[in-house]
Amino acid sequence: MNQVNPALLSSFAPTGILRVGINLGNPLLASLDGDTGNPKGIAVDIANHIASKLQLPILFTCYPMAGATVEAVKSGEVDLVFVAIDPVRGADISYTPAYIQIEGAYMVKDSSPLQQNEDVDAPGNEIVVGKGSAYDLYLTREIKQASLLRSANSQAVVDDFMSGVGNVAAGVKQQLESDAQRYEGLRLLPGRFMVINQAIGIPKARVDFEKTNAYLSTEIEALKASGFIAEAMQRHQVQGAKVAE
Structure with a gap:
């Protein structure tokens, strides 16, 4: 000491x-x-x-x-x-x-027309994100045209998304991948939208x-x-x- x-x-x-x-x-x-x-x-x-x-x-x-x-x-x-x-x-x-360092990623349904991270920030898109998370703070600053919908926490994002909330889920890439195993018809957009330190x-x-x-x-x-x-x-x-x- x-x-x-x-x-x-x-x-x-x-x-x-x-x-x-x-x-x-x-x-x-x-x-x-x-x-x-x-x-x-x-x-x-x-x-x-x-x-x-x-x-x-x-x-x-x-x-x-x-x-x-x-x-x-x-x-x-x-x-x-x-x-x-x-x-x-x-x-x-x-x-x-x-x-x-951890990567932030977007997840969409297989039927979504969105193919790239750059496609997400467009009028009419609604991004589900955990309230108060690093991704919420980052996207609040960076997203200009899409809307943000906040789940109670990061773990609730995919469940809310699959219940019909929004058309894009945002969060830790590994957590999204893990949560997606409980459902069918989901895919991650390639790459990452942010690096979280x-x-x-x-x-x-x-x-x-x-x-x-x-x-x-x-x-x-x-x-x-x-x-x-x-x-x-x-x-x-x-x-x-x-x-x-």
Whole structure:
């Protein structure tokens, strides 16, 4: 713990416990263990590693979607979160460098005339997206002619889409592929419409948040360089994503 002085540690975890917000809206990063009910995944592994280095007890709080996770860290309910880097969130949250990159993709029904990502932003198209997700924030900025329809969370997107909501589903490519296995007559548009950089976020409202971010950033870079992130991806069978450069 000699890398972090007591004042910084107090700012980092003011309750003496490292309180970590886990976003269950992105199953590539975290999910609940079916046997124990505890969170598991890459984000959990990183958080446990940091808590161990700081010799702090850890407390995980799980949220159903990214928006709720972000609000929790902004309000001081948790000390750090694992979410996508986004400039809107960045007004209140300081990010480390990305530790993993994930692709955002569009899904349509086989009968759809849409063939390319560039076809989606056109009058009359309705894109279903998880409310408050990185894709929602990105598409809100970028989509000019199509409409956005927001599901309760990312996991509900394909079910809503198949119930008749919208004509395009947007989300994490791997999650769309997984959800599509429960239905027939769906296809992904080739390529991706965005790359999502996942990072640790801490509240800018904290004293010395810059120093805390610098410490966490050093840890993230070390975990990438050592192979920790790549090994965690393999252990948790994460496919279609890559360790951030």
